[in-house]
Amino acid sequence: MVFAIFGTCVDTPEFGEVRGLHEPTLVVVSSGCIQSLYRGRAAEESRKTLENQGVSVRVLHASEILVPGFIDTHIHFPQFPFTGAGIDKPLMGDDGFLVKYAFPTEESMSDLAIARSVYNAGLETLLRHGTTSALIFASIHCQASKELVDAAIRNRGPRAFVGKVCVDRHCPDSYIETTETSINETEDFINYTQARAAEAGHSPPYLVQPVVTPRFLPTCTAELLAGLSQLAERYKCIIQSHMSESIDEVEFSSALFEGKTDAEVFSDFGLLRAPSVMAHCVQMKCTEEDLLRDSGAAIAHCPLSNFFFASGALPVKQLISRGIKVGLGTDVAGGYSPSMLSSMRAAVLASKTLHFQYLPGAVQSSVGGLSVGAKEKESSKEQDDLSHFDALYLATMGGAASLGLQDLLGSFEEGKRFDAVLLTQVSTALSFVCRHDSREDLLQKILTLGDDRNVKEVFVDGQSVYSQP
Structure with a gap:
């Protein structure tokens, strides 16, 4: 069975790298595997092609974001x-x-x-x-x-x-x-x-x-x-x-x-x-x-x-x-x-x-705390x-x-198994999400405030194994 998902699909293929926040993605799944993947304009064009071919394309709502499992x-x-x-x-x-x-x-x-x-x-x-x-x-x-x-x-x-x-x-x-x-x-x-x-x-x-x-x-x-x-x-x-x-x-x-x-x-x-x-x-x-x-x-x-x-x-x-x-x-x-x-x-x-731990070069303050220079603080943050x-x-x-499975799981890439989580805004603490939020802000709000009510659907090996009642 072949199906596709179109919308905001975000992954982190390398530490410090985030993809999919600023352009649509089309993920095509066949036999549990990501058969093909398109981003940006190519995603828009391929979506129309698939729909004309009779392939089921699920279009994500603006409040939904797909991430790897x-x-x-x-x-x-x-x-x-x-x-x-x-x-x-x-x-x-x-x-x-x-x-x-x-x-x-x-x-x-x-x-x-x-x-x-x-x-x-x-x-x-x-x-x-x-x-x-x-x-x-x-x-x-x-x-x-x-x-x-x-x-x-x-x-x-x-x-x-x-x-x-x-x-x-x-x-x-x-x-x-x-x-x-x-x-x-x-x-x-x-x-x-x-x-x-x-x-x-x-x-x-x-x-x-x-x-x-x-x-x-x-x-x-x-x-x-x-x-x-x-x-x-x-x-x-x-x-x-x-x-x-x-x-x-x-x-x-x-x-x-x-x-x-x-x-x-x-x-x-x-x-x-x-x-x-x-x-x-x-x-x-x-x-x-x-x-x-x-x-x-x-x-x-x-x-x-x-x-x-x-x-x-x-x-x-x-x-x-x-x-x-x-x-x-x-x-x-x-x-x-x-x-x-x-x-x-x-x-x-x-x-x-x-x-909060002691930093080299810090000096004792008059009340027994630590006075840490701005440069040291910024270095520690970095x-x-x-x-x-x-x-x-x-x-x-x-x-x-x-787990030694970086070639099979963990991100959205052609040839990897399709394990994914569909996250969504719901009326919890996220009820204050504004319709003008960027994709980046919406995802950060879900990661910061979300719980199982924000997990709309879960896929393992291309199969939907959980969805909200």
Whole structure:
């Protein structure tokens, strides 16, 4: 089936570049793929040609903007039930977020009825918010993780890159595996998911894909890391984990692995490579940045949860300028919102907080604050400030590049799969949008003020998988 969409279609093919705000675009879709694409006058002319040929052309309203599908590079599906709770706790410790909330809720996924309910609701929630691809942590349970794979295929989206979580130490007795069981069940899960992807008949990137998932270094022995690395190499899997997230995590990991940094440990075991995605990375050292860049591994930036657990803000703009790939994640439930629009806003705000830190050359004022020169402030803004359109890049093309799928997803290009979100003005806070707004102002208002009510329709692989009632 061939159809076309004509109107304001905006994408960010490179960091700092925005296309489609000032001219119409015609996107022609066939068999889930962008068959052809025209901009400006060519779009107008091609639209008329297609209509004369009887091709269905959907003309977008002035209040509608099409963008590439959002790609969530870090989310914990079993944690949906306690979203919004526990963020007042530290990450580690007997009274921490993991022990009090994450581990018990993940343990409940051993009940397949609970897992099915949570996972189906989670997939529907993501689609409603415009997420068309998600890099997912499931639980340690192989069968429950398979249920998530099956649900994503039934729902026709979002694209689910699913990891059966692997842990063999420093977890509750009721939520832990032996090293052998973790490796064997991970291989079983990989084989199952790759078979289901082939059966579903989709073209790459498949609707489902297995991900090798050591939870993080404190919960994984050297033997487990070595075994998982071999599986990732054998089956050509994406790798995901947490890295250098919080001060207490970094100290614990260093004590377990002879004073090495997180990146050094992952690199030593062959788990830091392309495509691998490491969440957070807020407490990285310069040597870890070098390892990330040289290996081709990516960072899942989770600004909302970083405010609560990481005690810092990731210098995204600086990292990208140094050649490190960065995508955006919600980190449910450490992040309390499953909306990538919310994560985009948090990314912008987090970049601003970098100005609040001490700047070289600043002098103490008489009241104990910092007096920073204007030149220093402008320099800091230049190297750190993210715009809302930079955040859109992180949520689309940045995520695609992090997953090694930059040739298939993330922007509107001929030959890419058609994953897209139709955003619209509705009578929420956006009711004050003026008819004289430019396309740029309208999109910024949606990115700044929007929620799931502004997601009118969602496409995965050329199919409409969600539309507002």
